[in-house]
Amino acid sequence: MKLDRRGGEPAPLHAPPGAGSRGASPLAVDLCGVRLPTPVLAASGCFGFGREMAGFVDLAGIGAVVTKSVSLEPRRGRPTPRVTETPSGMLNAIGLQNPGVEAFCAVDLPFLAEAGARVVASVVGRSADEFGRVAARLAAEPAVRLLEVNLSCPNVEHRGEVFATDPEAAAAVIRTVKSAAGVPVLAKLTADVTDLVAVARAVVDAGADGLTLINTLLGMAVDTKRRRPRLAAVTGGLSGPAIRPVAVRCVWQVATAMPGVPIVATGGVVTAEDAAEFLLVGATAVAVGTASFVDPRAVVEVADGLAGYLRAQGVATVGDLPALFKPGR
Amino acid sequence: MKLDRRGGEPAPLHAPPGAGSRGASPLAVDLCGVRLPTPVLAASGCFGFGREMAGFVDLAGIGAVVTKSVSLEPRRGRPTPRVTETPSGMLNAIGLQNPGVEAFCAVDLPFLAEAGARVVASVVGRSADEFGRVAARLAAEPAVRLLEVNLSCPNVEHRGEVFATDPEAAAAVIRTVKSAAGVPVLAKLTADVTDLVAVARAVVDAGADGLTLINTLLGMAVDTKRRRPRLAAVTGGLSGPAIRPVAVRCVWQVATAMPGVPIVATGGVVTAEDAAEFLLVGATAVAVGTASFVDPRAVVEVADGLAGYLRAQGVATVGDLPALFKPGR
Amino acid sequence: MSGPVRERCQVLGQGRSGVYHTLTVAAPRVATASRAGQFLAVLPGTDHTFRLRRPFSVHRVGRSGGTPATVEFSFAVLGPGTQALAALREGEELDVLGPLGRPFRPPATPTACLLVGGGYGAAPLFLLSEELRARGCRVDLLTGAATAERLFKPAESAAVGDSLTITTDDGSAGRRGVVTDAMPALLASAGGTVVYACGPMAMLAAVARTAAAAGVACQVAVEEQMACGTGICFSCVVPLFDGAPGVTRMARTCIEGPVFDGAAVAWAELGLGELTP
Amino acid sequence: MSGPVRERCQVLGQGRSGVYHTLTVAAPRVATASRAGQFLAVLPGTDHTFRLRRPFSVHRVGRSGGTPATVEFSFAVLGPGTQALAALREGEELDVLGPLGRPFRPPATPTACLLVGGGYGAAPLFLLSEELRARGCRVDLLTGAATAERLFKPAESAAVGDSLTITTDDGSAGRRGVVTDAMPALLASAGGTVVYACGPMAMLAAVARTAAAAGVACQVAVEEQMACGTGICFSCVVPLFDGAPGVTRMARTCIEGPVFDGAAVAWAELGLGELTP
């Protein structure tokens, strides 16, 4: 188990309603050395920078806030329409709109820190070098507990190929980030690859402390009346319950192939049962994405529901779940 | 345009209700030299061997019947449960149960031929050699108009890796099939790859006359009460509307990269609008899979709906659709 | 018996007994063709959501002026499908495909029949009893469940056959125990020659074994996860001994079943765990 | 004005006028907080299906004993979401999140206001007129649509302001033409100093241009595809001139809007095609 560099100043633990004392909290987990009160995080890009949700949830009470991905310079993002609904899901092509790392550190991060949120800062870049510079800047902020490296974006130095589809390119980014930043690093991967385990091994070998699985699947939808794509960007990322079976399979494959590597699972979590699917197949935590658009309190409600699920199943803590999964018949 | 080897004996054309004379039929398409009355096929594994559907649809009236995949020897398939519902879709792990190519040719094919169905025989094998032997046997049957090569199955000679995830292995199968069989060949690919266009190029270079895109996505679902996988086989193939955005993206990517290669699109087609999405982005035909489980007449109803869609859009024939698609804003 | 049809049916009413709901729908064509042991595949929810059909045994057929006009099926609420069905109100529509599968086969000549149901497995036995009694058969009904609450319509069951025996695992109603505990005595006293059973797979395995031990023929209606109900998906298979001894083949329960000869099912291959008869 | 809340509301009734449905729901907290120009994000369908919320302008607020008790919103049936809403009956539940966004800002002192609505864009103007008239403003209502059928509640509109002008593209009701054809005369005669507009983006661009040409302030309520309505998804942006001249930034319409200063929106960047004012 790795030690959090701020191990001496533990984040205040906000026990979920009904949970016991610190040691006995059934929901508390250790994610790459960072203790979280619940294993339910807000997923990147689906919780803004936290500020907008402060009226709906106690930011200090949720597992952690993964921020919208932050780049070196501000980004305007894509033209609209940027989203469209699909069966049990949605497509988005936001284009990583964000204010840039300096504005993030000046404006958004202090708000999150003040609110008592555990912050996982999501890093994005067009090259390994840009990733490194953003990571270094973010890791210099004490409020940043973990970095999540969003590798599902185009590598401008390599024909625009997505970093996470190439084990070499993904590993290079992780190496750069790790040498630039002293905080634990999660590598966020895409399922749109032939061999996810190979990419996962490459980034873990390169120093990633954990993995976030999975980002959106690449998809497209057509407005048949207007005979044009529904998104201005033509293609976009598919999220929501529709992709959950793919995400569960990915987490299961990687957890089985690489036991002991912490995994934050994301993809279609709406209910506590959905979260339990991921925790049973080996995830350490789950991140709720699209569901927050429908229910701003989804992150809290999934955590509360998990506590109920554990009680109903007679299981002491979330950490016990993987051992109770019976893959054989 | 390639010539059908049985070009002299055209299949009877069953015009859809309201369609005009043969030449003017708005729905008729040419698929790799085979003329089909409608561009709506029954997808492999989702129409049995046609017999069961004869009470619901006129088999001669639908675009074509793609048979359940046929192997050299009979296969028992997987233990049950083999299916489970998921959000807007389902997972299946049937395990390619089929009676083997000899029984198929003796029992199932004559029924389909008798019923006037245009038959696309789906071929599966554990090695390139097995594919070749099955293909040769099937192509010897005059009732078989096209072969569809199901490359989404494990290659026993290569650590059980799925043929369609490896351009080399996929191309080797297609070469073997093409040299064994004198009928046009569709290569059916999976979207679970990093670079679908690379696999598509490899199989077309190896002689495939067209492509079928996409097979199911690999997925998994967990019964959280019993804490075990919902499928006996643990993982299975995700189909239904949930995967449609992924399928549309795949067809669009390949059609754009390889114009002129006929594509049979499959993945989540339930309504005529769904079919139109695929035809607009460049598919020559669509295959209806999971939807037939809900509505045994889905193949017919999608075709009828397409005729209505064309009328509403003021488009003369389905073949005109791709040119009317406006990808730019 | 004609082929299955799809009817968009009007819901005539929804009843409740213990944990079971019973829906009555107007479906003259389905009703006319339905025989006991066959099932309906109904589509829960609205047109805008994708859902698979859910299979339910035909529970009863209602007549209007002598002709079959309505069908009833019963269900326990489990997941989203049965939840949507439980919410249906009179006058709403339900998309029904049926009747599907092969029915129970009546004996060639009138004889005493023992009908064994577990939980909602007793539902098709109501229609079966009607058919058998119309042919002059004596019917003994044996119905069991884990608890009294999960017994299928125990009050109405009394009039279904010529006798009624109830068992519950916990003894909260009828005799404490499982249906197979009560079978030998019933077979002996009635001199029954055919057993008809429907219920959970483990129960059916035990019933089939008990019937075989007593030297009595046995038909079972099995239940496997189904995606289509029409024979095209190959999801619903059970291993059947069929042809060469010791050799099984995977048969689709939706079109070759759900009713099979109890001796033909290769119960041991199903992985049901310990089977206590 | 307090923050948005989520209420599971009882449907009190559903009305119909032309192509538009109007739903009235009991939502005391939402009603109390709602101001004209704000919107509701409502969840169509059942719990078991995933759907995004749909945004609708607050059309009217109803009072019970003097306190706000109900909200109304109006919609045209388009896709699955509005189809499900159109099927809601009295007594059923609807999950409502609101009020969202920033409302129209009333003028500092009473003045003549021209309210311009296109299609269902006229819906929020009903509440706006109430607010403005309560502050002593004169209200001229100008409402347009492609055809008479798509005019928003033309009969009720007469009582909304101090005057009513109607345009339709095809002349099937009111004056033939578009709303901007009628704007100059209305601005001149009433001596209006503020224009408030809601409708399709291309109409808003034209209204903003016309108001600017007349030297009149203009607030527009824009409409972009929204996934969350709460500011967390960044889907609903419009380019705003804001700060350095000629430089735009992408502002989220769900929390910074939907009401913006018509002169601040960078209409030309929206790719609306030819804009005929």
Ligand SMILES: Cc1cc2nc3c(=O)[nH]c(=O)nc-3n(C[C@H](O)[C@H](O)[C@H](O)COP(=O)(O)OP(=O)(O)OC[C@H]3O[C@@H](n4cnc5c(N)ncnc54)[C@H](O)[C@@H]3O)c2cc1C
């Ligand atoms: C031939 C046959 C007859 C049946 N008759 C009855 C009956 O009369 N009364 C009754 O209460 N139940 C009956 N069942 C079981 C019934 O179909 C399931 O309980 C029901 O489908 C559950 O749907 P759900 O959406 O509530 O649950 P979920 O578990 O959410 O269903 C998800 C999927 O699994 C399938 N499924 C779940 N449980 C079963 C099961 N036990 N068997 C087959 N498929 C299942 C559903 O059809 C659906 O596709 C029968 C099943 C079969 C195969």
Ligand SMILES: Cc1cc2nc3c(=O)[nH]c(=O)nc-3n(C[C@H](O)[C@H](O)[C@H](O)COP(=O)(O)OP(=O)(O)OC[C@H]3O[C@@H](n4cnc5c(N)ncnc54)[C@H](O)[C@@H]3O)c2cc1C
């Ligand atoms: C601030 C705001 C206020 C609105 N007020 C009204 C109103 O008062 N009355 C009214 O009839 N309509 C209004 N709309 C448009 C309305 O939200 C859409 O017509 C509705 O969401 C369509 O849903 P659907 O499921 O029927 O259609 P679909 O097209 O199937 O919807 C699919 C998805 O696209 C979104 N969407 C579709 N059209 C629009 C649109 N024009 N704007 C934003 N999102 C859209 C839906 O919310 C949904 O997520 C408003 C939109 C916004 C942004």
Ligand SMILES: Cc1cc2nc3c(=O)[nH]c(=O)nc-3n(C[C@H](O)[C@H](O)[C@H](O)COP(=O)(O)O)c2cc1C
């Ligand atoms: C609108 C939207 C924006 C997103 N933005 C980001 C992002 O900036 N960085 C990132 O790593 N993932 C982003 N994601 C992906 C989510 O974090 C998550 O991995 C994915 O949506 C799957 O989870 P879900 O199904 O719960 O939404 C975004 C997703 C959505 C829907």
Ligand SMILES: Cc1cc2nc3c(=O)[nH]c(=O)nc-3n(C[C@H](O)[C@H](O)[C@H](O)COP(=O)(O)O)c2cc1C
């Ligand atoms: C139950 C089931 C069985 C299938 N069997 C086969 C098969 O034998 N061979 C094959 O190539 N594809 C098979 N498929 C894949 C379908 O042909 C189709 O490619 C896929 O399901 C996506 O289309 P859909 O969403 O319309 O079902 C099967 C799919 C299902 C659901």
Ligand code: FES
């Ligand atoms: S349920 Fe599909 S074959 Fe039986």
Ligand code: FES
């Ligand atoms: S709709 Fe999500 S940010 Fe505005």
